[in-house]
Amino acid sequence: xxxxxxxxxxxxxxxxxxxxxxxxxxxxxxxxxxxxxxxxxxxxxxxxxxxxxxxxxxxxxxxxxxxxxxxxxxxxxxxxxxxxxxxxxxxxxxxxxxxxxxxxxxxxxxxxxxxxxxxxxxxxxxxxxxxx
Amino acid sequence: xxxxxxxxxxxxxxxxxxxxxxxxxxxxxxxxxxxxxxxxxxxxxxxxxxxxxxxxxxxxxxxxxxxxxxxxxxxxxxxxxxxxxxxxxxxxxxxxxxxxxxxxxxxxxxxxxxxxxxxxx
Ligand code: HEM
Ligand code: HEM
Numbered sequence: 250x251x252x253x254x255x256x257x258x259x260x261x262x263x264x265x266x267x268x269x270x271x272x273x274x275x276x277x278x279x280x281x282x283x284x285x286x287x288x289x290x291x292x293x294x295x296x297x298x299x300x301x302x303x304x305x306x307x308x309x310x311x312x313x314x315x316x317x318x319x320x321x322x323x324x325x326x327x328x329x330x331x332x333x334x335x336x337x338x339x340x341x342x343x344x345x346x347x348x349x350x351x352x353x354x355x356x357x358x359x360x361x362x363x364x365x366x367x368x369x370x371x372x373x374x375x376x377x378x379x380x381x
Numbered sequence: 382x383x384x385x386x387x388x389x390x391x392x393x394x395x396x397x398x399x400x401x402x403x404x405x406x407x408x409x410x411x412x413x414x415x416x417x418x419x420x421x422x423x424x425x426x427x428x429x430x431x432x433x434x435x436x437x438x439x440x441x442x443x444x445x446x447x448x449x450x451x452x453x454x455x456x457x458x459x460x461x462x463x464x465x466x467x468x469x470x471x472x473x474x475x476x477x478x479x480x481x482x483x484x485x486x487x488x489x490x491x492x493x494x495x496x497x498x499x500x501x502x
Contacts, residue, residue, distance in 0.1 A: 279462060286455030293491045300497040304428035315424035324423065331410060338403050345400065378424050
């Protein structure tokens with residue numbers, strides 16, 4: 250099966266200057282994963298307003314949040330985070346299957362570029378109503 | 382450069398489940414964003430709209446599975462990262478059960494919320 254080798258203590262973020270593309274991909278994947286699970290807990294807390302006996306509480310809470318410019322920008326950030334985690338996650342799944350190993354670096358850069366493009370293209374929809 | 386960085390011990394059960402849930406999440410997460418930002422604008426979400434969606438069995442089931450898989454995938458990821466940081470022994474066990482508890486609470490609350498979003502009650 251897979252053989253192991255000493256790759257050093259990769260959780261040591263202080264070594265960032267020595268990082269290669271694969272290391273950055275790994276760091277970004279961690280960071281975006283943590284943001285997503287943090288968001289999920291918050292998300293359920295906000296959606297919990299649906300359990301109030303008056304349905305208006307849910308509608309008013311969500312619309313109140315969406316009326317804030319800062320929330321709109323945070324959502325754009327969340328989209329970027331989610332898109333990167335998905336694209337890089339798919340890349341990792343291929344790597345695990347042993348597909349495209351020689352294109353690992355290029356597929357990481359592709360994930361970054363695509364994430365950027367999708368995020369920028371979504372900005373009008375995300376801020377629509379508060380800014381535009 | 383054919384090095385392979387993974388936070389997980391390859392071939393383990395948690396590694397496998399992390400990947401199985403990931404495959405499911407690709408579809409639902411993209412679907413979720415698309416539906417609630419582009420088809421329905423996030424700023425126009427109302428309880429009534431949510432209730433219409435959540436009262437459909439297929440949608441409800443998808444969202445509930447989304448809740449469960451995302452919770453597992455996210456928390457398993459965090460647990461794994463902590464193990465990589467050198468968490469061991471009693472502390473590892475304590476953290477493990479704390480995370481299990483947090484996940485169960487999240488899924489329980491998420492389920493309550495999901496049911497409240499339907500017009501079943
Ligand atoms: C800013 C982007 C997002 C918006 C506007 C949004 C909005 C919503 C809304 C309105 C619902 C209620 C169901 C419905 O009306 O159809 C919902 C449910 C849900 N969302 Fe999101 N969501 C977003 C991002 C996310 C992300 C990134 C995740 C995963 C980490 C997520 C996970 C869930 C889950 C699991 C449910 C089901 C809740 C339950 O069963 O109680 N959402 N979301
Ligand atoms: C949408 C599709 C998704 C895909 C394809 C995906 C893929 C992956 C993969 C392959 C890993 C393992 C990385 C490794 O072996 O080092 C991972 C880790 C992780 N994922 Fe996801 N994921 C997705 C969605 C999510 C969601 C919705 C959440 C949060 C609720 C999340 C949170 C995490 C966390 C916290 C980690 C651990 C990061 C670490 O190593 O510290 N992911 N993901």
